[in-house]
Amino acid sequence: MNTLVKNAFDIERLHSKGTLKAPYQKKDKNYMYIYDNQKNTIQYITSSFTRLTGHPQREVTRLFLDNIIHEDDLSYFYKCEEKSINFMNQHSFEDIFNYILIYTYRIKTLKGNFIRILQESQALEIDYNGALSKTLITHKEIEDYVSRPFDDFKIYDKSQHTYIDHNNCYNLTKREIEIVTLIKKGLSSLQISESLNISNNTVRTHRKNILSKSNCNSFIELVKKLSY
Structure with a gap:
């Protein structure tokens, strides 16, 4: 079993010390919780949830958190x-710990007003079969955020300290993307070389690099992943 912290109650201690930080985290304006992916339950939530939203910790369930989302933001959520x-x-269990998935939406406080929060999710634990079992989620209030862009979904790569294009999650080059597009259309390497006016050997090299970057054994596997 692989895990980011030793146990759930380390979260409160590390959170209060400011040890667990995501790109946008700000003290006293955020809270964290552990989501059990396999049981669809909230395992633990920091006490700052009550300070920020007014809702008691004891009321927190996954359904409760869904129900306080603004109805206009539910479909986006x-x-x-x-x-x-x-x-x-699309990623191996060794790689999923590298990423933080980020987006915003509004939630309702106990007083009845709505605040916009920025959600940051990262893998916390995988089970013995390599499946994601627990996720660490941070909610941070965005005080000066008046409206959300149509799509503000972002992915932060902790290992590279940068954001990545979620539409190009394997960081393929422009040429590699062109080749993948043609492969998805059913073109052979020879047809691709003729279409792009490059040699067949160059196409083979690109294909090899694409499989290496995507950690796939075949293009059938890659196309299946990209069809999600």
């Missing part, structure tokens, strides 16, 4: 959740 799952499914 579920769309981002789907993107997050698909992105994680």
Whole structure:
């Protein structure tokens, strides 16, 4: 079993010390919780949840958190959740700990007003079969955020200290993307070389590099991953 912290209650200690930080984290304006992916439950949430939202910790369930999302943001929230799952499914269990998945939406406080929060999700633990079992989620209030762009979904690569294009999650070059597009259309290497006016050997080299970057054994596997 691989895990980011020793146990759930380390979260409160590390959070209060400021040890666990994501790109946008700000003290006293955020809270963290552990989501059990396999049981669909909230395992633990930091006490700052109550200070920020007014809601008691004891009321927190996954359904409760879904129910306090602004109704106009629900479809966007579920769309981002789907993107997050698909992105994680495209990577090996060794790699998923490198990424933080980020987007914003509004939640309702106990007083009845709405605040915009920025959600940052990162893999916390995998089980013995390599499946994601727990996720660490941070919610940070965005005080000066008036409106959200149409799509503010981002992926932060902790190992590279930079954001990546989630539409190009394997960081393929422009030429490699062109080749993948033609492969998805059913073109052979020879047809691709003729279409792009490059040699067949160059196409083979690109194909080899694409499989290496995507950690796939075949293009059938790659196309299946990209179809999510």
